[in-house]
Amino acid sequence: MTEPIEKNDNFFLIAGPCVVEGEAITLRIAREIKEVCDELNIPFYFKASYRKANRSSLKSFTGIGDEEALAVLQKVKDELNLPIVTDIHSDEEAAWAAKTADILQIPAFLCRQTSLLVAAAKTGRTVNIKKGQFMSPEAMGNAVEKVREAGNPHVMLTERGTTFGYQDLVVDFRGVKAMQAFDCPVVLDCTHSLQQPNQPSGVTGGRPDLIETIARAGVAVGFDGLFMETHPEPSKALSDGANMLPLSELRPLLTTLVRIRHALKP
Numbered sequence: 295m296t297e298p299i300e301k302n303d304n305f306f307l308i309a310g311p312c313v314v315e316g317e318a319i320t321l322r323i324a325r326e327i328k329e330v331c332d333e334l335n336i337p338f339y340f341k342a343s344y345r346k347a348n349r350s351s352l353k354s355f356t357g358i359g360d361e362e363a364l365a366v367l368q369k370v371k372d373e374l375n376l377p378i379v380t381d382i383h384s385d386e387e388a389a390w391a392a393k394t395a396d397i398l399q400i401p402a403f404l405c406r407q408t409s410l411l412v413a414a415a416k417t418g419r420t421v422n423i424k425k426g427q428f429m430s431p432e433a434m435g436n437a438v439e440k441v442r443e444a445g446n447p448h449v450m451l452t453e454r455g456t457t458f459g460y461q462d463l464v465v466d467f468r469g470v471k472a473m474q475a476f477d478c479p480v481v482l483d484c485t486h487s488l489q490q491p492n493q494p495s496g497v498t499g500g501r502p503d504l505i506e507t508i509a510r511a512g513v514a515v516g517f518d519g520l521f522m523e524t525h526p527e528p529s530k531a532l533s534d535g536a537n538m539l540p541l542s543e544l545r546p547l548l549t550t551l552v553r554i555r556h557a558l559k560p
Contacts, residue, residue: 304555306337306519307548308379308397308422308481312534313343313356314363323524323541324370330545334552339397340370341379341521346533347401368394379422385413392417402426402454402486405437415444422450424483427457431469438476450479452521455487463487465508467515474518481519482512485537500537502528506547513554520551 309327314320324340331338344363346356357363367378377396382388383404391398398414400407402424414421421441425434434451441449451473455463465487473480487508488501509520525531528538539547 303559304334304336304552305513305517306339306479307331308339308341308519308521309524309544310341310379311525311531312523312538313346313532314358314366315532316358317366317369319526320366321370321373323526324374324376326541327524327544328374328376330548334548336548336552338376339379340367340374340376341399341523342367342370343381343533344391345383346381347383364391364394382410382414385409388413388417392419395419397422397450399452400424400437405429405434408440411437411440412444415441415446415449418446418448420448420450421446422452422481424452424454425469425473427455427463429456431466431472434473435476438478450481450519451476452481452483453487453517454483454521455489461490463489465511467511470512470515470517474516479518481521482508482517483521484509484512485521485523485534485539489534489537500534502537502539505539506550509547509551510554513551514558 311323320342328338344357345360367380370376371378378394379397379399380391380395381399381401382391388398397420399422404410405423405426423437438449453469455465458464470480484505488504490500512520522539523534524539524541524544526541528535528540531538
């Protein structure tokens with residue numbers, strides 16, 4: 295069994311690039327985030343997908359190859375002593391990805407996929423289920439129970455916005471209390487919640503200018519953790535660059551968020 299999510303006086307952070315783009319840039323991003331989190335005493339879990347399987351267009355970048363990407367994540371884990379978060383998309387991927395990943399992430403569109411949740415649960419790794427854009431917070435209790443009934447108590451939920459019309463998402467901050475009622479950590483995805491999906495171009499848009507706003511609100515209302523995708527040059531990122539946080543802005547943002555968290559202590 296993997297260890298449960300670490301908690302201290304701070305929120306925890308899941309962060310990294312959307313997808314593994316190569317060894318050098320992945321290690322650079324992981325190293326820089328770790329440095330900031332160590333300074334601010336923020337438990338940090340490095341996230342990068344070894345493959346993106348839910349792209350809007352066939353022309354979209356999906357990865358450098360599964361084995362190559364997972365080897366890069368293993369190097370991040372070994373060299374920087376960081377726990378790894380990565381997505382899985384099929385039952386068969388669960389055990390394979392769990393050889394490296396400490397947290398198996400279930401994409402929002404697959405949060406009701408029973409066999410996938412059970413396969414992830416049976417690895418013993420923590421299972422992070424992203425709330426579907428079409429799901430109520432209360433309905434996510436069924437997904438949590440699928441993991442637990444498969445014998446794995448280590449489960450968490452991530453809020454990533456709810457579909458509002460065809461090309462926008464909104465976060466209902468009331469949902470954090472509803473999901474915490476399932477007795478599991480609840481995370482706010484501060485970047486995907488600001489996506490603008492279903493663009494005619496086939497490339498998802500976003501509002502990265504609002505990342506700080508939504509992150510501040512998330513800390514204030516009591517989310518246990520935050521999720522952010524970040525890149526040195528989001529405009530050059532190979533996936534989801536439109537809603538990423540520039541890596542250079544991470545330190546000042548996290549510093550502010552830690553101050554908010556400490557100010558709210560009883």
